[in-house]
Amino acid sequence: MQVASNYIDQILIFSIFALSLNLLLGYMGQVSVAHASFGAVGGYAAGYFALSHGWNVLLGALVGALIAGVVGAAVALPALRLSVEYLILLTLGVSSVLLGLFTTFAQLGGTYGLIGIPPASIFGHQLLQTTDWLVPLAVILAVVFLICHRIGESPYGRVLKGIRDDDKATLSLGKNVVLYKVVVFGITCGLAGLAGGLLAGFNSLATPSQFGFDVSLSIFAMVIFGGTGNLTGSILGAATVVLTKPLLEWAVSLAPETAALWRLTLYGLLLAVLMRLRPQGLLPEGLNVLKPATWRPSRSTNGSDEIVPTAVAAAAQEWETRLEVGESIAQEKQRERNWSDAPVVLEVTNLSKRFGSIVATEELSMVLRKGTITALVGPNGAGKTTVFNLLTGFIAPDQGSVKLNGEELVGMKPNRVANAGMVRSWQDVRVIPRLSSLQNVMLGVQDQTGEHLGPLFGNIPAVRKCEQTVRETAMEWLEFVGMADFANSPAGALSFGQSKLVALARVLATNADVLLLDEPCSGIDTQWVDAMLSLIEKVREQGRTVCIVEHNLHVVDRLADHTYFMELGRITDQGTFQELTNSPRLAEAYFGTV
């Protein structure tokens, strides 16, 4: 019983490690090979306070968790902009520094660590036997699981998955990616600190080797085994890694020392083989053990054929009938109305940007007017996409101003620009492949209650209510673009044309006044172009302001109320499309010398 409960206790403790790493790695896509060293922060804190201040180890573990959380959030700051290989290296360095610090201080026992930590006690009951630990550890694990589940499988977790698969797209939808990263690093490292404190209390010692680099790697392995993005999987992974040793001792009757070596060898090889055969782990993301319906990977029910879904064509019709009678006359009037009568929504003045000696944009001035479509045309390399990057804060301009309804946008981060009411789409679509079409569009909805930790844990009914509204809004926009039938298909399984429609619905769902659409019709079949064009026209009818970058002059001809012509970072001509096509400049740029 003691032997069995010893292993169960270990599984419970390492499940906490694995769950928290999974939240970081599986949900937010941030690699850390330093997780055990954050456990060391908790473990040493618990041990130190217990030995020198007589604290209860469990209290020390909580304080240690707090310290580890703060250290983790601090580590997140340099980690913000790093790619995977640098993140591996950074966390490896952090692990070495933390463990090195612990071995350096004599007060922490040097290389021997802290030994003889007094037993923990709960409500006056001392936890002396391994069996005494079972219930407290199980309760703590349950709480940790609920915390991780609440964060991961919620509107908050949807943003994390967005960051994991495409942080730029998530940023462009108005999510504060920096804050999410710092908070989640802090929380997960804090939970690792808690697990480390418990481990130190359970073993009555805190040593450097207990939290060494190989322990970090085994926690990493647990998450990979169980399945990244699947919390139940992490517990399964922890059990698998912990139990291989007793299994080897019992089944092959190896000596404990040899069994330890073979255990590591086996799980190392398993890791390599697993990556080849089942990279998603034992329990893939989205699989719920209790719901057999999720056991098979979801496939798009209708298949992602390249033919325009009838729903897309029908959507145009349907909206036609939904609009009141006389709307088409109003539409014509609006068409006729002089573009310059519409009020200015976005005013760009003297925007300049140089990259070294290369002029990307020079003294660029333009206006976008309410309820109109403005086109930005020009040859390849004219700097059209750079203009979108400058307007939305992805690139900081050297000088100039961008005013949205009088509010200065220059200097704002991309997420703040999106919050202010201007959202861009991407030439390369950037839908979040592992989220469903519906979830992609839901990601676009602004001001969600469930995207803040306070209400997420403090006001569950409000979060549920908001989530319901968000789902309905998103579904409406999916219906608008005619993709409602594909609501539950993973966006990665859609055809290019379909994913462009989902991306459009996502941009529309932000409710932004100004939409910057980067080549909305490029790379899709002609039959799709027509559907896309009528959708953009309907967006204009709703009174939104649209700016498109487009190469297809037929598209510009049909959509644009006003056209800017751009060459080498400067706007060299403007007017209606008809006026421009008569200009020799544009003819030369597009068709060669006449």
Place this chain on the structure above:
Amino acid sequence: MLAVTFETVRQLIAAGIVNGSAYGILGVAFALILGVTGRFHYAFGVLYTLAAFFAFTLFDRVGWPFWPAAIVGIVITVVMGVGIEAFVYRPLAARAGSNALLAVFVAALGLGIAGGNLIQIFWGAQTHSLLGISISPINVLGADIINIDLYSVIGGVLLVALLTCLLRFTGLGRAIKATRSNPEMALLIGVDPARIYLVVFAIASFFAGFAAIMAALKYSVEPTMGFRPVVLAFVVAFLGGTAKSPVRVFLTGIGIGLIETISSIWLPVRWTQLVVFVILVLYLISFSVNRAVFTRLSAALTGRA
């Protein structure tokens, strides 16, 4: 305490260069792999250790003369490095697509863990000596070192010089550089990246094998001998730049070696091991923030101009 004699400093510099050239040679190898193939080759440490163990077994147990044993040890390492790329990393990367780096890292981690423990299972955990070359003291520019130190520094410099010439003056070298900057474009001009990757793994494994034999001669052969030098190689490769010239990476390695030894003048020895990682973390912090700082700085300057 600060009364450091010139003698001590000279001795520390010599030791720093000797240690640093070992870090440098491993850093060059790791940077070559990461820069060209994009594989985070964590199993590098195991290959390093294996080279020493094979050479030790052939020399000490089988009774071969030292040099053939050492060369065969290195060749086995090269074959294994190329094999890992061909049979583990490449199929994995092809399958994982955009997640290739993480998938390869996890597999490499698995191989590294498994390999390290297999070595302990087959050879035991104890430390062995590789007495291939009789050690004799030698005086270079007033600093006392041993002959093996001199060989390893000279060997390291030669290898780096050869690699630099290979990259600069031969068709193969240009093909490697083309693959490093853009594999798809390289394919278009008739370079097969898959073959180049194998060549790169062969060169890097050779470097690792050489460094391992030298370390084995100077210190000892033991299962954990690969961990620290290889972690330092990661650091050197990143600090030096994975797409930069081998000379620069090698000099970075020597710099790290010097920092490590010279900091012992002011710091207790147990702290010097940390210094390198503190520098690494600081570097990564600055690497992470400098883009923001630079853009703001250049904006301020051009605004004023």
